Amino acid sequence: MRANCWTGRNSVEVLDVPDPRILNSRDAIVKVTSTAICGSDLHLYDGYVPTMRKGDILGHEFMGEVVETGSGVPNLSVGDRVVVPFPIACGACNACERGLTSVCENSNPNAGIAEKFMGHSPCGIFGYSHMLGGYAGGQAEYVRVPFADIGPLKITSDIPDEKVLFLSDILPTGYMGAEMCDISPGDVVAVWGAGPVGQFAIAGARLLGAERVIAIDRFPERLDMAASKAGATDVVNYAETPVLEALQELTGGRGPDACIDAVGLEGHAASALYAYDRVKQAARLETERPTALREAILACRSGGVVSVIGVYGGLMDKFPIGAFMNRSLILRTGQAHVHRYMEPLLARIEQGDLDPSFVITHRMALDEAPQGYEMFKNKQDECIKVVLTP
Structure with missing residues (x-):
């Protein structure tokens, strides 16, 4: 065969x-x-x-x-x-x-x-x-x-x-990512990554009752699909707009009720920290480029949920454990x-x-x-x- x-x-x-x-x-x-x-x-x-x-x-x-x-x-x-x-x-x-x-x-x-x-x-x-x-x-x-x-x-x-x-x-993966957010009517959910899994996380969040779903990506065709097909109410192009600032503005300074990382270990960003991760990953000194996960933790409202369905393989550097612990965040993950x-x-x-x-x-x-x-x-x-x- x-x-x-x-x-x-x-x-x-x-x-x-x-x-x-x-x-x-x-x-x-x-x-x-x-x-x-x-x-x-x-x-x-x-x-x-x-x-x-x-x-x-x-x-x-x-x-x-x-x-x-x-x-x-x-x-x-x-x-x-x-x-x-x-x-x-x-x-x-x-x-x-x-x-x-x-x-x-x-x-x-x-x-x-x-x-x-x-x-x-x-x-x-x-x-x-x-x-x-x-x-x-x-x-x-x-x-x-x-x-x-x-x-x-x-x-x-x-x-x-x-x-x-x-x-x-990818459909159950995206849906599970939304389900792990414990969505209540009126909630705002942000999704990092508008690839196929991110599209289904957006669709899942809307099916589960989220009032607003914010799609974050840098490719216009993905953001267009998120808005026109998956049900995103807002889009953020991180190549044009700082993500944390955009989410603060869109949520009145509180942050999303839940954040979904649908990116995983090969994240991308225009920052010095991304360059640091890229060099370490290329040298096999770090297995992840956890840009999306770091941002999701920092952006999520205090007491909110960070749902991780993007695939990670091993070890990451500079995980914001202080923000995670001190702001009562809930982290849910899984294949x-x-x-x-x-x-x-x-x-x-x-x-x-x-x-x-x-x-x-x-x-x-x-x-x-x-x-x-x-x-x-x-x-x-x-x-x-x-x-x-x-």
Whole structure:
């Protein structure tokens, strides 16, 4: 089969690789019909996530058709159309029983590696380094899906792939970021980053009752999408306006009730501190450029919530712990517990409350994945989201 493989820093190639096969009774093989390039994939592409190996198959946002199942997958049949959540979860451990599927205790066979970096291991993730399981990803013609009796969501209607594909990751991620804000009627929420996850955090905040949602980014096309499609009431271009000053003005000096960091470890800013982070990160003396997180903590009203759904990988410098502690802020974080959100969000889509396909700007064949990565990374042709078709 053909698959998009990591071949080194800033390098991917679509190669011929062996077809996946059933290895466990709870496995299924899925023929991929749609897959996507995620902002998190760029962290792998840029070389900031350790334990990648040449030839690893990338991709954790995908859906398709079941072509084979193990004997322990009674819920799926050959021909079923499914969306596969990016966290691989067993469904039976302490974390899974609590609905915390992105920290499943059983799905990462390489947990010992992750424990050295993080203390405890999160779940295994498709196509996301050997530290997180070494699982082959979904930017391929076929994928082996472990724990298929727990993960995949059947799509029984004829709704197009593009409306449900993002149930695999970025739609639940953005929605969870908003849900963690404990939004009450009248609240003001600020969202750093108007990429695909940020767009869905904005949409989620509006669905959950926020009166105002402020989108923060530097690309006009992203800010336009946030205002016209996602539901942002205000936009701030940080390349033109100091963010903290703008948020003070927009909130009467109090600050947003909640702040969502949808940026993560490759943040950008026009400041001396950004230059400091950039140099340290390039020299591998620091793994993060936490511009968005620092600003979110400083901007949030006292007693408010800072929600972090942008991906961070290791260690950051100059974390504003004084502001965080002294102003009674609440910090909530996490990879999305996708399993718990898939059915409720599918219902929202089917009811017409939400059409996630608005974030798609580019559609390409799987063999064009290398061009897609470069386009997405460098924001060429106003690229916001790339969907690949095997």
